[in-house]
Amino acid sequence: MIVPGPRQRYPGEFALAVMRRPLALFTDLARTYGDVAGFRIAGQPVVLVSHPDRIRDVLVTHGRLFHKGRGLERAKMLLGEGLLTSEDELHLRQRRLAQPAFHRTRIAAYADTMATYAARRADHWRNGATLDVSREMAAYTLAVVGKTLFDADIEGEAHEIGDALAAAIDAFNLSVLPFGELLEKLPLPTTLRFRRGRKRLDATIYRLIAERRASGEDRGDLLSMLLLAQDTEGDGGGMSDLQLRDEAMTLLLAGHETTANLLAWTWYLLAQHPDVERRLHDEIDAVPSETLGADDLARLPYTRAVLAESMRLFPPAWIVGRRALEAYPIDEYRLPARTIVLASQWVVHRDPRWWPDATTFQPERWLPDGSALDPARPKFAYFPFGAGTRICIGEQFAWLEAILALATFARRWRFRLATDAPVVPQPIVTLRVRGGLPMVAGKR
Numbered sequence: 001m002i003v004p005g006p007r008q009r010y011p012g013e014f015a016l017a018v019m020r021r022p023l024a025l026f027t028d029l030a031r032t033y034g035d036v037a038g039f040r041i042a043g044q045p046v047v048l049v050s051h052p053d054r055i056r057d058v059l060v061t062h063g064r065l066f067h068k069g070r071g072l073e074r075a076k077m078l079l080g081e082g083l084l085t086s087e088d089e090l091h092l093r094q095r096r097l098a099q100p101a102f103h104r105t106r107i108a109a110y111a112d113t114m115a116t117y118a119a120r121r122a123d124h125w126r127n128g129a130t131l132d133v134s135r136e137m138a139a140y141t142l143a144v145v146g147k148t149l150f151d152a153d154i155e156g157e158a159h160e161i162g163d164a165l166a167a168a169i170d171a172f173n174l175s176v177l178p179f180g181e182l183l184e185k186l187p188l189p190t191t192l193r194f195r196r197g198r199k200r201l202d203a204t205i206y207r208l209i210a211e212r213r214a215s216g217e218d219r220g221d222l223l224s225m226l227l228l229a230q231d232t233e234g235d236g237g238g239m240s241d242l243q244l245r246d247e248a249m250t251l252l253l254a255g256h257e258t259t260a261n262l263l264a265w266t267w268y269l270l271a272q273h274p275d276v277e278r279r280l281h282d283e284i285d286a287v288p289s290e291t292l293g294a295d296d297l298a299r300l301p302y303t304r305a306v307l308a309e310s311m312r313l314f315p316p317a318w319i320v321g322r323r324a325l326e327a328y329p330i331d332e333y334r335l336p337a338r339t340i341v342l343a344s345q346w347v348v349h350r351d352p353r354w355w356p357d358a359t360t361f362q363p364e365r366w367l368p369d370g371s372a373l374d375p376a377r378p379k380f381a382y383f384p385f386g387a388g389t390r391i392c393i394g395e396q397f398a399w400l401e402a403i404l405a406l407a408t409f410a411r412r413w414r415f416r417l418a419t420d421a422p423v424v425p426q427p428i429v430t431l432r433v434r435g436g437l438p439m440v441a442g443k444r
Contacts, residue, residue: 003335005029005037006029026346030351036051036330044338045338047335047339049341051378053380056378056380059322059390063389065328068322094247098247104396114405115293115404117140118140118408127443128441131440132438133264133415138162147221148222149252150208162256164197164198167196205249213227257316259402266306281444284407287407292404304366312372312384314431317392319346320386324341345383348381349384351381355381412444
């Protein structure tokens with residue numbers, strides 16, 4: 001491989017740096033070596049692609065020439081063969097089966113649940129109390145996913161289930177290390193917590209699947225849709241219990257984790273920008289509905305812009321990885337087969353070539369006539385939900401939930417940082433807040 005990149009005198013130290021500080025490292029690589037930067041980890045060729053057009057080529061135009069990268073290959077230890085991890089015909093079949101569950105009319109029906117659960121959680125907060133906003137947002141999104149996916153009220157056990165998911169996510173960094181397959185078999189504290197967490201999650205999901213199969217009832221939730229789905233374009237079959245488990249686990253993680261992180265980072269940004277917060281409050285307060293619903297989204301363009309800008313600066317999905325199935329030409333280079341190609345939303349979303357005042361929080365750029373909507377800006381300068389045939393199937397679900405949650409919470413509360421300690425991103429599977437986000441709740 002002749003792609004320029006850092007000379008690695010100590011490759012082990014470089015691999016450790018990739019694990020410990022990937023956001024800064026990938027940003028530096030893009031700035032130093034340009035839009036195509038190469039390096040090796042344990043002998044594995046890796047290329048970071050940072051130009052929107054090259055990202056489009058890898059994810060969309062030539063997407064059939066790539067499989068998922070090592071990160072999601074290793075995620076199978078939790079997710080199995082779900083939508084995030086499956087490949088080729090299996091992925092297409094599973095997506096066909098799951099697609100009806102994300103039809104626009106189905107998603108709109110979940111709006112009442114999303115707003116009701118947000119109002120219920122806000123009722124528990126007390127003026128002047130210090131809350132871990134990351135944990136609160138995670139409990140909220142998990143309760144919503146539980147209700148809409150399983151028609152199960154898991155709000156009372158949301159923290160316990162969230163902790164099980166967190167233990168699984170924490171094990172991810174270990175699993176993607178060289179020899180991670182061997183490390184995860186050792187009785188290390190991280191792997192033991194992961195096994196307990198997976199067992200806890202599996203018990204819940206399989207119980208709910210069994211109960212629903214026994215009743216044969218269509219409750220209008222996603223689990224009912226998946227149970228009733230038939231692959232009319234394929235073999236005409238439905239999903240096995242194992243396939244249902246894998247899809248349920250994938251949707252539980254993706255639908256809970258990413259939106260929770262988006263909301264947490266949004267509260268952090270609003271606390272730093274009272275002028276933005278004030279404009280957000282003005283828009284929300286002008287909506288006459290006592291309980292917000294899907295019909296109110298058109299009245300909340302600035303709320304949506306705040307979330308879009310939050311995802312630009314702190315993208316919950318901060319990196320995408322693909323593995324080349326064959327030799328692949330990119331610019332003047334030729335990547336050998338099995339090269340890992342990375343595209344980082346964190347890097348591209350903060351690139352000053354595409355974003356004026358790239359590190360500044362400016363929701364206005366997402367309003368009509370804003371710079372973010374300039375047709376001259378490359379499309380893949382912003383790709384928070386991925387792209388191509390593997391674009392996030394729950395994108396519209398996430399938008400609806402995030403807008404209704406932020407608007408419902410912000411009608412009654414504002415948050416300020418509880419300490420002067422720096423707020424640090426933790427890039428694992430998603431972009432979390434390291435150590436939580438303690439904030440003081442203020443009643444409006």
